[in-house]
Amino acid sequence: MKRREFLTATAAAAVLSQMPIRIAAAQDKVIRFSMPQDFTKVYTFVTAEYSQGQRDYLTLVNLQGGINGHQIVADVSDHGNDLPRAIEAYERAKSEGAVLIDPLSTPVARALVPRALEDKINLITAFSGRSDAADGTAFPYVLPLSPNYWTQAALLIDFFRQKDGDLNGKKICYVHIDTPFGKEPLPILQKLAEQQGFELVTFPYTPPGNDQSAIWPQVRRARPDWVMFWGAGVGQTTALTEAIRNGLDMSRLSSSVWISESDMEVVGAEQCTGVLKVEPCVSGREPELIQEILKEVVEPDKGAGPEDKVGTAYYNYGVMLAAIMVEGVRKAFEKDPDGPISGEWLNAGLRSISDFTAEGLIPATTITPEDHQGGGQGRIAHWDGAKFVPDTDFFSANQDVVWEEVRKYSEEFKKTGK
C-alpha cells in the first residue's frame, strides 16, 4: 500500500514541522520578528529582494552582537497573499511571542488590523496596508514607517509643480490598476487638482494589468503634461512598454515606489531612460550601511540571496525597514532596559524614534505616537539607463492635504471600527 505509506509520511512531516517552533521558543535573549510575506502570488516582484535586504541587515545586527545582547530572530515564511495562511502565521507569531509582524501585503495588512490592535502586536505596513494608519492615535499598533501612497502622490505632484513652476491649466494623467490600492491616491489627487488648478484624467486598468493596449492610446490622445502610473509587478512593466510604444515622453512619466531596476531590464533599460519614481531611501550600493552589509554579510557568504541583488531598490527598502525596526528595539531598550519584551514594549520604542537616518540610507525619520508615517519624506529620482539618479533631495510636500485625508478616514475608523 504505497498510498498509505505516503499518507503516513505526510502526517509525519506535518507533526515534525510543528516541532522546531517549540524548541526555538525556549531560548531566551531573543527578539522575535515575524515576517510572513507573499513570495508566491501577487507581490512576487518585490518580496524576494525586500526580504533579502531585511534578513541581511538583521544578520549584520546579530553578527555585531545583537541589540543589548539580544539576538533578533526573523521568522520568514510565505503567506501567498492568502488570508487563512496569513492569519495562521499571525496567530503562530503571537503564540511564539513575536513583537512585530511585517506581512508586506495590502490585503493581509488590512485584514490583520483588528487583530493587531486587539493583541497589541506591532503590525508593520510599509508601502502597503491602509494609508490612514499614518494616524497613530487611531491605529496605535499599525505602523507604516514609510511614506504612504497619499504622500507619494503628493510628492510627485509637488515635483511637477517645482519643474513647471505652476500647474494651473496643466493636464495630469493618472493610470492606475483598478484595485483599492490603485484607487487609493484618487482623493488626494482630486483635492490637489482643485487646489492647484490642474486637470486630472484617470485611466483604470483591470488587474493584474498584463494587457493595457487600449489604455495608453487614450493617454497619448489626452496629450498630458505629466503621467503617473500606479500599479505593481507586471502592470508596471506593461505600462512602461505601452508608454514607449505610444511614443510618450519618458521624462514626464512617473510612478510610485513600486518600480525597480529589474522592471527596467524587462522593458529595456535604454528605452526607459528618464522615467521618474519616488524613492523612500537611497538606492544603489553607495550608502555606508549597504557597504557594511557587503563587507560583513555578503562577502563571508552569509547573505540571504544572490549577491547581484544587493543594492537594488527593493533590497534597500528591505534594509530601510529592518533598520527602522531595529532602531525601534534600540529605543525600547533605552526606555525600558529590563521591561519584558512584548509588543507594547517595542511599540513605545518604535514610536519614539527620532531623526534616525540609518547611516545616510534614509531621510531623517521621526516616528511619534501621532505620526506613524515618519514625516512623509521621499525624493524623486529618474532612470538614467543604468541606475536611478536623484533629481531632488529628500523632501516632504502637501502634507496638510494628506493629513486632512488621513484624519478623515481614521476618525471614521475610530467611530465605526469597533
Added chain:
Amino acid sequence: MFYRRAGIRHTRYQDERQIWPLPFDRRLALLIFLLAIFAPLLIDRLYLVSYLLPWVIWSTAALGLNFLMGGAGQIHLGYGAVIAIGAYASVHMVRAGLPFELAMIGGGLLSAAVGMIFGATALRVKGLYLAMATLAMQYIVDFVIIQFPAISGGTQATLQVPRVSFLGVEVTGDLAPYYVALLICLLVTLFMLNLRRSSFGRALAAVREKDYAAAVIGVNTFRYKLLAFWVSSFIGGVVGSVLAVCYYRAISPDQFHLDLSIQLVAMVIVGGLGSVLGSFFGAALILFAPILLNQFFGFAASELGMTISTDLRSHVPLMLYGAMIVGFLLWEPLGLAKIYANLRNYFLVWPFRHARQ
C-alpha cells in the same frame, strides 16, 4: 476487531436506513462530536484559532458546494462569489443594526437569490458550459463589489465587522466564534447526512445520474436543479457571514476571488464528490497542506541545511496543490473519502477476511 462484524446483517428496514448502522461508527461520531465540543480545553489556542476554526468554516463551505457538485452533479466555479455576497450582505445588515442571527439568514437569502439567477442562466446548459457560466459569475460579482464603494467600504475597501452577539452570546475572543462556526457546521452536516434519506435527496441523485432519465420517471429536473442551486447558495451565503464575523473580522474584496472558488472545488474533489466525511477531509488537506509544507521547508532549510531557492520553496505549495488535484483525479477519483472507506471496509471484518462479500 474494532467493528466486530462479519458482514452487515440487518433484520429491519429501519436498521438499514440509519445514518450509521454500526455501533462503532455511532460511537466514533459521538467521540468526534465531543472532541469538537471540548477542543478549546484540549489544544493550544493557536491551533484552535488558526487551524480548527478555519477548518470548521471551510468544511461547511465545502459541504455546501458538495451538495451541488456531488449531490446534484452541477459544477460551480463561482462559489467564492456566492460566499462573498453572503459576507457583504450580512456585514452591511449588521452594520445597519440588524441582529446577527437575522443578518446571517439575510445574507443566505441574498446569496441564494443571486445564485439562482446565475443558476437559471446556466441550467439551459450543462457540464463545461455550466462551469463557464459560474466562472463568469465569479468575475461579474467581483467586479460589482469592487466598483461600488458603497458595497466594498470606501477607498480603503475594507469593512470592519462590528461586535455582534449570537443567541445572546457576544462573538468575541477565541471561544465564541468557534462555537458559532461549529453550530452552523453541525446544522449543515446534519442536513447533508439526512439528505440521502429524503425524497429531495433521491430526486437530486436521479437528476445527477441522468437528467433526461429522471424526467422520464417524473422528476421535474428543472425545478430540482434550481432548488439545488438555491439551497447550495443559501448555505454559501450563511458560511460567508460566519466567515466574515467569526474569522476575518474585516472583509475586503480580494478575500473572495477566484482563488477561493478553486480552493473549494479542489476540497470537494480531493475529499470526494458527494461525501460528507470527504468534505471535512478535503478541507483539511487543501487548507493545511500549503501551511505545513511551507513550515516543513522552512524547517528543512534552517535545521537540516537544505538549500532551496526562495522562488522554488515558495512555489512548492502551489505545485503540490495542483499535483494533489491531478493525482487524486487520476488515481482515486472518489477522493479521500474513498480511501477512508477502503480502510474501513478492510477493518470491518478484520481479521476474518474471508467473511467479506
Added chain:
Amino acid sequence: MDMLLLAELAINGVFIGLMYALVAAGIVLIYKTSGIANLAQGALAMMGGYLAWAFSALTGFPIWIAIPLALVAMFLIGTLLERFALRRMVGQPIIMVIMLTLGLEIMLRGVLPGFFGSAVKRLDIGIPPTPFFIGDIFLNKATLIGGSVSLLLILVAIYFFNSRLGIIMRAVSDDQSAAWSVGIKVERAIAIAWGLSAVMATAAGVLWGATQGVDWSLSLLLIKALAIAILGGLDSLPGVLIAGVIVGLAESLATGVLDPIVGGGTRDVVASVIIVLTLLLRPHGLFGREHIERV
C-alpha cells in the same frame, strides 16, 4: 467621442483579439477531437513563453532557434500530457476532466515560476518598440505583428483540418468508436491534437511574452480564450477567428467608452458578460454545432 480614438482602439482591439484567438484555437482543437475543454491552455501558453525564454536566456541560443526549440518541446509535452494524464480519464464525468485540467493549470503555475524565478522575464523577439503611426492613428507594432502571426497560424490550422490528418481528426471528433472501427488510431489522433494545441499555446505565449514580458500572468489568457471559444462555438475554428475579433473589439472599446462612464476597468468583465450572454442566447455559440443528447 473622438472618432480617431475609436478607430485606433478598434484597430488595436482587432489585433489583440486575434492574439487571444490563438489561445482559444488551442482549446477548440482539443475540444473538437476529444470533447474535453482544456482549462490548462493558459498555463500551457505560459509554459511556452517560459521555455522560449529559457532556451534563449539560459542556454544562449539566438531567439529564432529558441522559439522552434520551444515549439518542439511543447509538442512533446502536449502529447505526453495526453498520454499520461488525460487518457486515463476517458469515461469519467466531465466535471472530473475539467478539474484535472484545472489542476494541471495550478500545478504549472507553481512549477514554472518556481524553477525559473518569479520575476518578469524579458522576451525580445526583435519587434522594435518605437511608435508607429499612420496619420494620427497609432498602431501598436507588437500587437500588429502578434495579431498577424496569430491570424496566419489559425488559417494554417483551418487548412490543416482539411488535410488527411485533419480529416482523421474530424472523424475522431464525430464518433470515436466509428472512427476506431474503420481503422483510425483514435489515441494517436487525440495525442496529436494535444501536441498541436500545445504548439499553438506556445506561439501565443511567445507573442504575448514579447508584448508584456513572461511571468505567471500569461496564464490569465485563459478566461479571454474561453470567452472566445464559447462565443465562436467550441467546435468551430473559423468561429474562433470571428469571435476573437468580436471579443477584442468589445474589450478595447469598452476600455475607451465604458471605463470613463463606470469609473473602473471594465476590460475583464466584458469577457464574462460575453460568456453569460452567449450561454443565455445561443449556448452552442455562433458557429458551434448543437448537440443532441440521447438517454
